[in-house]
Amino acid sequence: MAKVPEIELMNKGTTACPGCGAAHAMRYMLKALGKKTMINIPACCWAVIPGVYPSRNLDIPLLYTAFETTGASSSGVRAALNAKGIDPEEITVVGFAGDGGTADIGIQALSGCLERGTDTIQIMYDNEAYMNTGIQRSGETPYGAWTTTTPVGSKKAWKKNPKKNMMEIVNAHGSPYAATVSVGHPELMIEKIKKAKEFRGPKFIHIYAPCPTGWRSDPSNTIELCRLAVDSCAFPLYEIENGEYNIYKKPKEKIPVKEYLKLQGRFRHLPAEEVEKIQKNVDREWELLLKKEEFTKKDDGD
């Protein structure tokens, strides 16, 4: 397993909440990519976490962009570097957006960026709701969750729709590399982001980044939640390399998803039958993923 590099490009003085998964996401991402990185950040928690003008706690060039433009902005930076004769091997262009900025309002620009084949790493740090605006549901909010726009109430109006599968959407573009990573597994996360950097063309990284404020979880449980998510298969760690699936961290023993849900106040209202429903869905998705892995595995024997 790769060591965590000592380089620190994220300095003290962030405005992140205690236990913020997104703060870990940026720190490890920069450790993986190093100084020769240019980053596009749309409206999201990370538009605020670096600090307000004239302060800035990141030691890399930083371009804030409009909410729905990360993919287009990344293409623009890459094109300018191409025009100046600076290759993708020399400088990595990153789009670093939240789940709303990637999967909802930014999905068009992301799709365009992937389809055009821009040499960039598009990163979705996923805290599963619009957290910067105060916990509104997004396309990445999982089934059953409370948010301020799925407030439960007497009509039990928790989120009734499933989480959007961005890995499949990216893969459908024929992108060379996509991976899910988790801030609870920093060595693996760094390894996969370093790996993404080596591919030419559009890469995608889905970072699981708990938000204690929005998930109604204890800030000290952020890393624990990451591990429970992986061990329960609610958030499997896998990569898709040129269409080939590889689950790179399989739980030794699959734990019940309720162990993961119970540390989060956002699922507190769910009756047992709903938890069961979530369990069945997680099981089905996991089986499906195992089959994708099996189906796409290259048979080196032939």
Added chain:
Amino acid sequence: MSEMKIVSGNFAAAYGAKLSRVEVVAAYPITPQTEVVEKIAELVSEGEMDSEYIKVESEHSAMAACIAASNAGARAYTASSAHGLALMHELLIWASGARLPVVMTNINRAMGPPWSVWADHHDTLAQKGTGQLQFFCENNQEVLDSVIMAYKICEDEEIMLPAMVVEDAFILSHTKEPVEIYDQELVDEFLPSYDPDYKLDVDQPLGFGSLGMPDWYMDFRYKIAEAMEKAPEKIKKVNKEFEEVFGRDPGGLIEEYKTDGVDVLIVTMGSISSTSKDVIDELREEGHNIGLARLRTFRPFPVEEFRKLTKGVNVVGVMDRSYTFGHGGDAAREIKDALYGHRDVILKDYIVGLGGRDLTPKILKNVMLDAISLQDKGLDKEIEWVDLKINQERWRR
């Protein structure tokens, strides 16, 4: 060697971008702008134009990509029209807020519904508050000239703002005229390469566009206002330099056509100006003391120039190819604003040619005769819609 070519307004825009050595183009097709992006694609694929061409999936992304490229230190260009421009709105403001000299060509087209692809200034003038400089072109040569000039003006360290060079749908975009395509060396002499003081740079990492608290935001806005206030002088200066190098005056802020000591001043924008000049000649021959001011630069608005031009004038007749719902055409409103407290003059706003409605010499002459008649009878109404189905008989007779 410079050469004369017979080209459309759209090709003139593309050649303007090529001669400006644009490094990044990001564009999305829309009628009637498509020939601009097709021509650039052709020039790039033939190796005649050395640009990175990003084929984006929307106009919003086009401007976002140009902004990013400009932030990374590249000269960026895009082109659009009507609905595409409206979709860009957020980023037109972003470009000026970020102080980036992105230049675009907009083909002035009506906004739907009803769907219309024809000439109308509503799309461009709806963006007048976005911090973009706006240059309205009269002919295809001016389209080419203005793209080159716009970079020179916008990249000046005292300005650092984006610009729109605009041409009327079909009347210019698809009509071929002789256009001088300048020698590249001549353009290089006029327009140096873009080298901003601050850009995305891994050796000097900076943040661009971060959160500005109330104790800062307003001052940044004031800086943009200051740059806009300096722009008229800069435009005049660059216009002069352009004339020295290329032997042609693109029109500066306002082009004055036979305005000395006139009683009646007609104001036009864009392609109707050439026909209007012919009509002015005719009316002058008939003994009327009338002249024309072509409003070329709408942003920054030439306030001082209008004050000077209207000295001793009895009537100002403004032809607006747009209408701001609620109160009148944009040019007339802004001219009134400029004259307030300075000139006691009759000003009438004629709403003409919306959605590509044809403006024949006959109609233009009737508009001008109406303006002339106000000298004796006084102002009958502030705003008049010309050549509607309900009043066509009057304007076409």
